[in-house]
Amino acid sequence: MLKVILPAAAALAFVGAIHADPPGHAKGDNLPPGLAKQNKVPPGHAKKMWKRGEALPLRYRDGRISDWERYDLRRAPDGYRWVRVDNEAYLIDVTSGIITEAVISAFN
Structure with a gap:
């Protein structure tokens, strides 16, 4: 046994x-x-870069850009805001996080 x-x-x-x-x-x-x-x-x-029409993950949506003029970005329309992820600027819908515009190397 x-x-x-x-x-x-x-x-x-x-x-x-x-x-x-x-x-x-x-x-x-x-x-x-x-x-x-x-x-x-x-x-x-490798670093992920998002494209127009994709949803930006929640963890990246808080990087709000308040001085958008300084980086030659256009004013965000009502219901949208610019957020920064690394050196990229994304114009996202505030409620869904859908990207409407992406500016690559906006902060170089």
Whole structure:
């Protein structure tokens, strides 16, 4: 009986190791230490730029641009606002987040 229980217990321990959580950087929580020190983006995680007609994710909608004239942007119509994501300016619908205009490298 002991000969059956020990191999079964060893097999269960091995299966548990296979299903361990991936490291934090694999889930997008943070960068691996080597890349973080170099301030580099991991391969396959290139910067996302959105296009007209796409919805800007909620986490980027708070970067409001109040001094739009300074960057040669036109006045946002009622119900719209300019937001900044990195070096891009997006004119979005306030309620839906749909992009109506994108200005690439607006802040260079």
